[in-house]
Amino acid sequence: MDSKFKDVITVKAGESFTIDADIAGKPLPDIMWLKDGKEIDSATPRMEIKSTITQTVLTVKDCIRVDGGHFLLSLSNVGGTKQVPISVKVLDRPGPPDGPLNVTGVTAEKCYLHWSHPSHDGGAGISHYIIEKRETSRLSWTVVEPKIQAISYKVTKLLPGNEYIFRVMAVNKYGIGEPLESEPVLAKNPFNKPGPPSTPEASAVTRDSIVLTWERPEDDGGSQIDGYVLEKRDKEGIRWTKCNKKRLNDLRFRATGLTEGHFYEFRVSAENAAGVGTPSEPSQYYKACDATYPPGPPNNPKITDHSSTTVSLAWSRPIYDGGALVSGYIVEAKEVSEDEWTVCTPPTGVQTTRFTVKTLKENAEYNFRICALNIEGAGEHVDVPGSVIAAEKLEAPEIELDADLRKCVTVRASATLRLFVTIRGRPEPEVKWTKADGTLPERAQIEVTGSYTVLVIDNVNRFDTGKYVVTLENNSGTKSSFINVKVLDSPSAPVNFEIKDVKRDSVQLQWEPPQIDGGARITHYIVEKRESKRLAFTTVTNSCVRNSFKVDDLQEGGLYHFRVLAVNELGVGLPAETIEAVKVSQAPLPPGKITVVDVTREEYSFRIAAVNDKGKSDPKPLGASVVARDITIEPIIDLLFNTYSVKAGDDLKIDVPFRGRPLPEVTWKKDGHSLKQTTRVNVLTSKTSSKIVIKDSTREDAGKYEIILTSSIGIKSAEISVIVLDKPGPPGAIKVEEITMTICWERPVSDGGSSISGYVIEKREKSGLRWVRVNKKPVYDLRVKASNLREGCEYEYRVFAENAAGLSAPSVPCPLIKAEDPLFLPSPPAKPKIIDSSKTSITLSWNKPLFDGGSPVTGYMVEYRKTNDDDWTLGVSNTKSTEFTVVGLTSGAEYVFVVRSLNKIGQSEPSPETDPQIAKDREDEPVFLISNEMRKTLIVKDGSSFTLRVPFKGKPVPHVMWNKPDVDLRVRAAIDTTDNCTSITIEQATRDDSGKYTVTLQNVSFVNIVVLDRPSPPVGPVEMCDVTEDSVSLKWLPPAYDGGSPITNYIVFKRETTTANWIEVSSFTVSGLTQNESYEFRVMAKNAVGSISNPSATVGPVTCVDTYGAPEIELPPEYLDVVKYKAGATVQLKIGIIAKPQPTIEWYKDGKELESGAQISISNATVSACISIREASRLNSGTYELKIKNSLGSAYAAVRVLVQGMLQSLLLNTSSTSCNHCFNVFIASA
DSSP states (O other): OOGGGGSOEEEETTOOEEEEEEOOOSSOOEEEEEETTEEOOTTOSSEEEEEOSSEEEEEEOSOOGGGOEEEEEEEEETTEEEEEEEEEEEEOOOOOOEEEEEEESOOSSOEEEEEEOOSOOTTSOOOEEEEEEEETTOOOOEEEEEEEOSSEEEEOOOOTTOEEEEEEEEEETTEEEEEEEOOOEEOOOSSOOOOOOOOOEEESOOSSEEEEEOOOOSOOTTSOOOEEEEEEEETTOOOOEESOSSOBOSSEEEEEOOOTTOEEEEEEEEEETTEEOOOOOOOOOEEOOOOOSOOOOOEEEEEEEEOSSOEEEEEEOOSOOTTSOOOEEEEEEEETTOOOOEEOSOTTOBSSSEEEEOSOOTTOEEEEEEEEEETTEEOOOEEOSSOEEOOOOOEEEEEEOOHHHHSOEEEETTSOEEEEEEEEEESOOEEEEEETTBOOOTTEEEEEOSSEEEEEESSOOGGGOEEEEEEEEETTEEEEEEEEEEEEOOOOOOEEEEEEEEOSSOEEEEEEOOSOOTTSOOOEEEEEEEETTOSSOEEEEEEEOSSEEEEOSOOTTOEEEEEEEEEETTEEEEEEEOSSOEEOOOOOOOOOOOOOOOOOSSEEOOEEOOEETTEEOOOEEOSSOEEOOOOOEEEEEOOSOSEEEEETTSOEEEEEEEEEESOOEEEEEETTEEOOOOSSEEEEEOSSEEEEEESSOOGGGOEEEEEEEEOSSOEEEEEEEEEEEOOOOOOEEEEEETTTTEEEEEOOSOOTTSOOOEEEEEEEETTOOSOEEOOSSOBOSSEEEOOSOOTTOEEEEEEEEEETTEEOOOOOOOOOEEOOOOOOOOOOOOOOEEEEEOSSOEEEEOOOOSOOTTSOOOEEEEEEEETTOOOOEEEEEEESSSEEEEOSOOTTOEEEEEEEEEETTEEOOOOOOOOOEESSOOOEEEEEOOOHHHHSOOOOOTTOOEEEEEEEEEESOOEEEEEBTTBOHHHHSEEEEOSSEEEEEESSOOGGGOSOOEEEEEOSSOEEEEOOOOOOOEEEEEEEESOOSSOEEEEEEEESOOTTSOEEEEEEEEEETTOOOOEEESSSEEOSOOTTOEEEEEEEEEETTOOBOOOOOOEEEEEOOOOOEEEEEEOOGGGSSOEEEETTSOEEEEEEEEEESOOEEEEEETTEEOOOOSSEEEEEOSSEEEEEESSOOGGGOEEEEEEEEETTEEEEEEEEEEEESSOOOOOOOOOOOOTTOOOOOOOOOO
């Protein structure tokens, strides 16, 4: 095999490579090619194996990324086996990052992305990643981060409530790899904004500041309160302004910058991670002022009343209060003939703005004055205008009726009638209340004062309707007023109720409307009857709208009582009833057909006559004599209904007619047992029926009732079901799940004869007395989650069941339970990492767990075991650090480690095991930690000193050597070395100290030497491609040696063959060249130190001329299948073309040529052909064909387009019209 196969074979994607080998052996060996341990199938289209007696060849065509790897040629015969490994690297774009793409820490505005490096790097190191996002409601992707080297990223500026999909693409020097997409993620906070704090209260009020205090909100929204925002509003303004510029964490704040004398109100809002919550209720208005002066004089003093010994005064507050609250007023008086003022009020004054001065001299003339008080003392006096004589004031009686009393006063029955009337008169008038059409009821109460009178009647009824008159009388006259009162009640009894016409089976009734209609129109009448031997009336009709009614189907000869009740919208009124029973009868007719219904054993003849109160009819004989004999009839039960329903508390009557001869014996059973008669349960049996009467039915009366008829002829029975509709029993076994605060209960034992329609839940705090309803709407499940709880409070719950009859009795309350967040065990840390080791110890580190279980993580537990043991050993029971060194290990033994998180609930599950680690001294390659400043050339003045300091790391600690050609630095310089740094110092530097200084690190395993030098030339030969009439593109490989620091850029030079001057150009694509001119090119490399390499080998000459050829079409891969668009979207097809000279371009649809118009837009360029169809519909579906043609040939391509779904608008913001940029849009089906 050729020696070149001993090294890694590097192939670019799309190229082919061949591995051939000469073979020999006796007998002829078997040939097997393997890739990554698996035999290569020779039937693969792109892999071909050809073998002869002396040679075998493996050919891979159009290689792709996955074709790279380890190939193995295996030869075997009876003499043995020979294997030859070959490594192949395919240079291609990288594969997608290893998934899944995890999205964590999601809030309304940010989230965190995590992924892994791709399994296939395309033969080159991953330089960075590109992150993109799109909303699920959109189809276009936007770039989040164009260049990131880490495998995690924090995404910000998300729109709250939007749903996003993210994707990550790896990039190497050959291009952008395939994307890895995440699942849809909703940008939403795991918590809400807090509730409002309490209303702010003021203290320490000054002329320019006020101190406000408040309480925390009851609801923090599920997130800790971060601060508060205090706002103020001037009484004369409309806008709220913030008082605190910085975040406010205290529950008090001094609001400054107030305007003296202005009134302000304040409100406060709480803020958590979700934002600022609802503000509190505004405070009352506070005035910014300092109380430093006495108040001004009161306003508008006047005399309101006077008598022989008193004078009443009134005034209003002073305009100026002196900057402090007015605490009272002082009233002074003096006789007109005197000069000395007398204080009439207490020394502290009076609080109100009115006062009556007493114990004055009758018929004396007085003057009065008033002053206000505050904390500074008494203010300026104001005189009451004029003087007043202390004498009785005569006024005729006056009655002031409110507007409501001037109208008709309406009050419902059983309510309280209250008539409040303001009165005046001097001397105080005598008050008298009367009723115009009757006398006042004994329930009436009358209250009289000097300024008003009140008539109160409790529990009013329809008879309290009428006109009420109030009369005032004093020495100056008399005054009366009336008030109309209407009591809304059911009507009184109809009047003039009489029986008009009596027939043998009917009665004609007549009446007149009631005198009192109850304040509402009579809508209809109810007519009832009862037999004289019964006590209860039965309804004949409940919808009679006239004042007369004919009662039919009465039992002839029966005695009946009748009554009529009027009905209005407020209910049924009093009845009008007949005084004596009415007998339903008339003179009889002769008997009709006579038949024999029963006989005895003798022979008889019969005749029959009818008799009533009116007389006796003619007898009618039976046509023939009758021979008596016994008749037998089997018992027969005539059930009217087989199921009866009754509401609990009502009476139930079950009447069962029956027949039989001889008369059967009747017995009743309930649920298989004999029915016991009690004071509530009675059985009434006659010859033709049996009746059960149950008074005040209860739930226990429900069940199966059986009637049994027994005679000598036979036995007959029938079952009757009775349902008692009652409230359900209380729910049972109520409990609360502490973790989820979910209230659970069991169904009631009894549903009360009606299905349960829902449940009502109530709660009560431990310190409270009142039960509060939890659910506004009925709950149909047997569980409900508790809400609106205060953290730390204890609650108990009870449950009611509800059916058509109402609410049941409450269940037994559950035990008290405290409202607090549930606590869980924490999650384990991620997989720990080994960061250091020695012969007897290993150091590991880990990250904090993602979930702390609702309680802070207090520490970590570390356990370890040997890889060949099953038992774990405790390394440390509780360490607060996320790094720990396990000591006392056996040298050379292999260990694995796990870590557990600890909180107050307990310990978590163990973390994933670490990678196995042998307890031995760690060996790390020596590495220089050189900064960019060290990479620059150090310039030192002659005679001065300089120090070169180089940090490093390595394990074991490396040996450091400094070297400079032709100089022994141990003599010339001072070298100082520690475990992680080395430095060299040269005193009084001379020209001979210039040059390169080399530092070498060496430990037992590695030697690392850095020599800062210029890089070698780029690896050639430099290739030329894409030669046109004015440009040439160049390609080359990096230098073999970078001079000890990374290559940062390249410098390209060009030269015309007719000149000797090299000219620097700015790009690897050299443009601006002259047509038909010959050029040469070369390249230099530059590293981070700034050193420039020697030029590469010159390439050229090359002549700038255009190349011509037949047209070619580059059809995008997505156009190979049917391209689907949504109706209403813009269909855009863009296809790349290559052709020189420029071809003609034509578009066709289903064989018909297309042209630009109102809907279709065709735009063709040098390298592409584009067609756009706006607001596409299903009619635009079909096959679109592109035909291009020039003088050297033609090309053809077809794309199938399907437009589907309902019409909707789609807007694509595409500002570029350059042929080098286009948007390929895929619109999913509706």
